[in-house]
Amino acid sequence: MQRLFICLEGSLLGDIVLLKTFDIAPGQVQTFLWDGGAEAWSQVILAEEICSANLRLVFHSWPQLSEHEGIIQSVLQTLAEVVYRLWPSWYCQDNLFADDATTEAAVLNSYRCLDWQRREAGVSLPWLKAAVRARQQGKVPLLDPFPHSLQLAQLALAIDPAGIVLVLALAEPRPADHRLLALARAVNWIAIHSQARVALWLPQSLAQAAALDSILYGAKVLPCPLTAAVATAEDEAKHVVFPIHGRPHPFSPGEEKLAQWLARDRELGQLFSFNQMVRTKRGQTYLVDLLWLEGRVIVEVDGYRHHGNRFGFNQDRHRDYDLLISDYVVLRLPHDEVLNDVEVAVEKIRDVVRFRRRQLCHTREVSL
Incomplete structure (x- = not known):
């Protein structure tokens, strides 16, 4: 089991930085309650030990909740965008593909190790061919012919075969109950099919929401940061995925x-x-x-x-x-x-x- 390190500024301790550690297993969800806001990522600093552990994190936030299908689709979109930007270093390997090849077959035939695909358990060759074709056409590999469950698994593998930490944050303080229920179901479904370690950040106003019972059990309450960040700089998109x-x-x-x-x-x-x-x-x-x-x-x-x-x-x-x-x-x-x-x-x-x-x-x- 990998350990997720999170540093927070304690509201009662001034400038002292507290280090809290939580265990999250692949395919599981750990919920965190705080009032920092989904946009205040500068208040959540991932401890540098996480770099040594070679864990790759992907961040996604919802300003407002949509219906069940929209929740899953938005996460798929973020993962696909990360995969698109990481090309050609998919599966945490450099030079695995020939970036100058003209067809997906030529790209796939240029594996450094001919038995790589056999050794890399869980990789779908049909999805990979379609994803390479989309990338060569300048398109994000969000592929409609494939079911969402397969796409989640394949995108997560392409980002990091060792498993990713998926940090999901909700900013909306009081969504409708039916959307909260959809969130609970979607987040568990996403964790299972991506086999990601999912850290879900929710406003403390939702601590007693009955619709979230399935994901609130064992939730951790974190101190509220002293200041809020303002999302203005374009470069903050770099925090969608960490580390590189x-x-x-x-x-x-x-x-x-x-x-x-x-x-x-x-x-x-x-x-x-x-x-x-x-x-x-x-x-x-x-x-x-x-x-x-x-x-x-x-x-x-x-x-x-x-x-x-x-x-x-x-x-x-x-x-x-x-x-x-x-x-x-x-x-x-x-x-x-x-x-x-x-x-x-x-x-x-x-x-x-x-x-x-x-x-x-x-x-x-x-x-x-």
Whole structure:
């Protein structure tokens, strides 16, 4: 059984961060009650241990509930969008497919290991062929000919064969009882057919809703965050799926644009790797946006929503302190700056790299 780590800011403890752990088995639902709002993801920081556990999380929220079929369809849409953006790194494998092939058959014949599909239990070859064809046509692999149960299973496998954590959040404080009943049935159905570990976030106003009895048993009540986040920055779509390792985040326009510019830069192009794990002297593990390992330089591309409130501000300062005493230099770039003036962002990175090189050179000279 994998363990889901969640950090929250305690409303009575000021800036202290509480670490709570909960066990969720594949195919099961754990309900959490809080009043943070489905949009306040900056108040729910997944502890960095989850990166080490190689758990991949997918987030989906409902501002308002629809009927049963609409609930399932919306989750399918999010999973299909994640699969679309992860191409060609499906099944957590890079270079599994030939991205330049012209037909789905040619793509499928380019497996690195010929027996991969036989070893990967549960993969539907008809669905995979249709999904590859859709991706080559620039379409999200939401495939009507296949039943929802099969699509849920296949999309979850394509995101991570080891199993995903599906974080579902409802913002509406008091939906109609028949829609709450539909939610309870849909969430359990989604967990069973996707074999995901489902964390369901509900407003505390629904703690006594009889229609939710089947998913409220064993619910955890979490402290309300002190501040609310405002969903304004485009880059916050990157938090639909977490974590991503070794490449720019497919949902972050800033990281994608920065990767393109760095790849063309003779001085910087070979230095940085995207979304890397860093362990500090205090034993903390962080997932950083860009890392120049030899020079111990970290670049973070920060959006406003997750960094422009009290909780995010405090978290960033503690993280920077932890990295500083571990001999890392951290450069934070606003996401809007990267998108609107990427040349300036690249020059800032260049300045930090050159500063660090001079610093390291001086240190070596002193040691001699």
